[in-house]
Amino acid sequence: MGADVMPKDLDIDSATLKEIYRQMSRIHEVDKAIQAGLSSGKFQFTYWPMTGQEAIPASIAPLITSEDYMVTIYRGIHDQVAKGVPLKGLFAEALGRENGVNKGKGGSPHISDPASGSMLTTAIVGAGTPIANGLALASKMRGSKAVTIVNFGDGATSIGAVHEAMNLAGVWKLPVIFLCQNNQMGEYTTIPEYTASKDFASRAAGYGFKGVKLDGNDPVAFHNGMKSVIDEVRAGNGPIFVEAVTMRLGLHAGVGFTNHLSKEDLAAAKAAWPVPCTRALLLERGICTEEELAGIDSAAKAEVQEAVAFALESAITGTDEMLLDVYGDPRSCPNGASARSARQKRRTPAKPARWPCSRRCRTRRNWRCNSMTRCSSSVRTSASPPVASSNASRACRPNGANASARHQ
Amino acid sequence: MQTKWGERIRPTPIAEQAIIGAATGAALVGMRPVAEIMFCDFVGVCLDQIMNHAAKQRYMSGGATTVPMTIRTIAGGGIGGFGAQHSQSTEATLLHYPGLKIVYPSTPTEAKGLLLSCIFDEDPCIQFESMMLTYATREEVPLGDYRIPLGVAKVKREGSDVSLITYGWQVMHCLAAAEELAKEGISAEVLDLRTLMPLDYDRILTSVEKTGRALVVHAATEFCGLGAEIASTINEAMFHKLKAPASRFGAAYAPIAYSKTIETAQIPHAGSIAARVRELVK
Numbered sequence: 001m002g003a004d005v006m007p008k009d010l011d012i013d014s015a016t017l018k019e020i021y022r023q024m025s026r027i028h029e030v031d032k033a034i035q036a037g038l039s040s041g042k043f044q045f046t047y048w049p050m051t052g053q054e055a056i057p058a059s060i061a062p063l064i065t066s067e068d069y070m071v072t073i074y075r076g077i078h079d080q081v082a083k084g085v086p087l088k089g090l091f092a093e094a095l096g097r098e099n100g101v102n103k104g105k106g107g108s109p110h111i112s113d114p115a116s117g118s119m120l121t122t123a124i125v126g127a128g129t130p131i132a133n134g135l136a137l138a139s140k141m142r143g144s145k146a147v148t149i150v151n152f153g154d155g156a157t158s159i160g161a162v163h164e165a166m167n168l169a170g171v172w173k174l175p176v177i178f179l180c181q182n183n184q185m186g187e188y189t190t191i192p193e194y195t196a197s198k199d200f201a202s203r204a205a206g207y208g209f210k211g212v213k214l215d216g217n218d219p220v221a222f223h224n225g226m227k228s229v230i231d232e233v234r235a236g237n238g239p240i241f242v243e244a245v246t247m248r249l250g251l252h253a254g255v256g257f258t259n260h261l262s263k264e265d266l267a268a269a270k271a272a273w274p275v276p277c278t279r280a281l282l283l284e285r286g287i288c289t290e291e292e293l294a295g296i297d298s299a300a301k302a303e304v305q306e307a308v309a310f311a312l313e314s315a316i317t318g319t320d321e322m323l324l325d326v327y328g329d330p331r332s333c334p335n336g337a338s339a340r341s342a343r344q345k346r347r348t349p350a351k352p353a354r355w356p357c358s359r360r361c362r363t364r365r366n367w368r369c370n371s372m373t374r375c376s377s378s379v380r381t382s383a384s385p386p387v388a389s390s391n392a393s394r395a396c397r398p399n400g401a402n403a404s405a406r407h408q
Numbered sequence: 409m410q411t412k413w414g415e416r417i418r419p420t421p422i423a424e425q426a427i428i429g430a431a432t433g434a435a436l437v438g439m440r441p442v443a444e445i446m447f448c449d450f451v452g453v454c455l456d457q458i459m460n461h462a463a464k465q466r467y468m469s470g471g472a473t474t475v476p477m478t479i480r481t482i483a484g485g486g487i488g489g490f491g492a493q494h495s496q497s498t499e500a501t502l503l504h505y506p507g508l509k510i511v512y513p514s515t516p517t518e519a520k521g522l523l524l525s526c527i528f529d530e531d532p533c534i535q536f537e538s539m540m541l542t543y544a545t546r547e548e549v550p551l552g553d554y555r556i557p558l559g560v561a562k563v564k565r566e567g568s569d570v571s572l573i574t575y576g577w578q579v580m581h582c583l584a585a586a587e588e589l590a591k592e593g594i595s596a597e598v599l600d601l602r603t604l605m606p607l608d609y610d611r612i613l614t615s616v617e618k619t620g621r622a623l624v625v626h627a628a629t630e631f632c633g634l635g636a637e638i639a640s641t642i643n644e645a646m647f648h649k650l651k652a653p654a655s656r657f658g659a660a661y662a663p664i665a666y667s668k669t670i671e672t673a674q675i676p677h678a679g680s681i682a683a684r685v686r687e688l689v690k
Contacts, residue, residue: 103470112469134433164426325471328530332606
C-alpha cells in the first residue's frame with residue numbers, strides 16, 4: 001500500500017506504521033540474539049534488556065534524522081538500533097571487539113556513534129540529562145533546527161541530576177526532549193515504593209514547561225504524540241517532558257522475563273507487548289500480508305545474524321589500545337611512553353636497585369650505602385612517625401610522624 | 409562580559425551538575441565551553457559529571473567523540489576565614505581520574521597562557537585558580553592569543569642544592585623559603601609545575617639530577633597527594649644519584665580549620681618549607 005494511504009480508523013499512514021514495525025522487528029531480533037548468545041555462553045557481557053519497550057524508539061525513528069542528537073542509558077540498545085547505529089559495530093562493541101563502534105572500549109552500556117546522532121550512553125542513572133542540555137545548547141546557539149532526545153527510565157526521575165537538568169533546560173528554553181521511558185520499575189523497586197508522585201509528566205509544570213503522558217506501547221498514538229512534541233521543540237518553544245508509559249518485560253539485568261510480576265500480571269503484560277501487537281494490527285487492518293511481515297522479520301533476522309557473525313570474527317580489542325584515547329595524545333598519560341622513557345633514560349642500567357642497609361642509615365637523611373644486604377632496621381623504620389601521644393592525634397597518622405612537628 | 413558577548417556568557421542556576429553537563433554536551437559537538445565552579449570544594453556536587461562523563465567519554469567512545477571543555481575553579485585556601493568547605497585543595501582527587509588535564513598557574517600571565525591552551529586543547533581541562541594569588545599578585549598580562557603549552561614546567565629560581573617542586577600558591581612560599589635559605593648558604597631551585605597533568609617529568613628529573621635532592625611542596629593534603637607520586641618517581645628513576653631521598657610536604661591530615669592560626673600551621677609556608685629543606689641538606 002502507498003505511503004499516503006490512511007487506514008480506516010487508524011490515525012497513521014500505512015507506510016509509516018510498516019516502517020515502525022520494521023524497526024521494532026529489528027530491535028526484537030537484536031534482543032533475541034543477545035539473550036540467545038548470553039544463554040548459550042557464546043556472549044559474555046552484562047545486558048540490561050529492553051524487552052517490551054521496542055515501540056518507543058521505533059515510533060520516533062521516522063520523525064528524526066541523524067542530525068538530531070540522542071542520549072540514552074545502559075538499557076538503551078533499542079534506542080541505538082532505531083537511531084541507526086550500525087548493527088555490526090553495535091554487536092562488535094557489545095562483545096568488546098576491535099571493530100566495535102567504540103573499538104570495544106565502551107561496550108554495551110557506553111555506545112557512542114556520532115554519525116547516527118547517538119552521542120552518549122551513560123550507565124549512571126539520570127546523568128545523561130545535563131549533557132543533553134549541552135547538545136541542545138550547541139544546536140540552539142548555532143541556529144540549527146536539530147532536537148536532542150534524552151532517554152532515561154522512571155527510576156531516574158528520583159535523582160538530582162534530572163532535576164538540575166530540567167530546571168536549566170526550562171530557563172534556557174533548550175530544544176531538548178526529556179523522554180522518560182516509564183517501564184514501571186526502578187531497577188527492582190516499584191514506583192509507589194520510591195515516590196509519592198502520582199505521575200511524572202506533571203513534574204514538568206514545576207519547571208515551567210509542558211509535560212505529556214503518552215502510551216509508549218501504542219505505536220500509532222505514541223508516534224502521533226511525539227510528532228507534535230518534536231515539531232514544537234524544533235520550532236524553538238523550549239523543552240518538553242514526555243512520560244512514555246510502557247512495561248519492562250525483562251529483568252533489570254540478565255536474560256528471561258521479569259520475576260517481579262505475578263503470573264497474571266506478566267501474562268497481561270505479555271499480551272500488551274507491542275511487538276506481537278503491532279504485527280497483529282498490521283495484519284488485521286490489511287496493511288500487510290503475513291508474507292510481507294514474514295519478509296520484514298526474516299530481513300531483520302538476517303541483518304542481525306550477519307552482524308553477530310561479523311562481531312565474532314572481529315578480534316578482541318588488545319592491550320595496545322590500553323593507553324590510547326585516554327587523551328588525544330597518548331604521551332599525556334603519566335604511565336605512558338613519555339614518563340617511562342624518561343625514567344629509563346635516567347635509570348643507571350648497570351646497577352640494580354638496592355635497599356639501604358642498617359650500617360649507615362641511623363637517620364633517614366644518612367641513608368645511602370654500598371651494601372647489598374637488605375636493611376633490617378630500614379629507612380622506613382627510622383623515618384616512621386613518632387607515636388602520637390593521644391588517641392585523637394593517633395587517628396591522623398597517615399600524615400606521618402613529624403607532621404605535627406613539620407607544620408609548626 | 410555579558411554586555412559585550414551576549415549569550416556566550418551565561419548566568420546559570422546554582423547547579424553544578426547542570427553546568428558541567430551542559431559544558432560536556434556542548435563540547436561533544438565541537439563547542440569549546442568554559443564552565444566555572446566557584447570553589448574547587450564544589451567539585452563534590454558534580455564529580456559524577458566530571459569523572460564519569462567528561463573524563464571518560466573519549467576513552468569510552470574509542471575516540472569517536474571528545475570533550476574539549478575547560479573548567480575554571482578557585483582554590484580558596486591560605487587566606488583564612490573561609491572554613492573547611494571553601495578552603496581545601498582538591499587537585500589530587502581529580503588527578504585520580506584519567507582523561508582530565510589539570511593546570512594550576514601561579515601568576516596572572518601564566519593563568520592567561522594556560523587558560524587559552526586549555527580552551528584550545530582537545531581534552532577536558534581544569535584550571536585551578538588560587539584566591540590567595542588573585543589578591544596577592546598583580547601584573548599586566550600579554551594581550552591577544554597568548555598561550556603557554558600544557559605539560560611544561562618552569563624553573564622560577566635557579567639553585568644547586570635542592571629542588572623545590574611545587575605549583576599554585578605554594579610557588580610563592582617556596583620562593584620565599586629559597587630566599588631565606590640562600591642567607592644560610594643553601595641554594596634552592598624552585599620548579600613551578602604549572603601543569604599537573606600531563607606532568608613534566610623531564611624537567612622534574614633534570615632539576616633533581618642537578619641538585620641531587622628534591623622536596624615536592626603542595627597545599628593539598630600530603631597523604632596520597634601529588635607530592636607522594638612525584639617523590640616516588642624520582643626515587644625510582646634516580647635512586648643512585650640522590651643525595652637524600654626525594655620527599656614531599658603537604659597539608660596535615662585534617663580538614664582546613666577556620667582558625668587562622670591552625671590554617672597557617674597546617675599548610676606548608678615559607679618557614680616550615682625552609683625547615684624541611686634544612687633537614688634534607690643536613
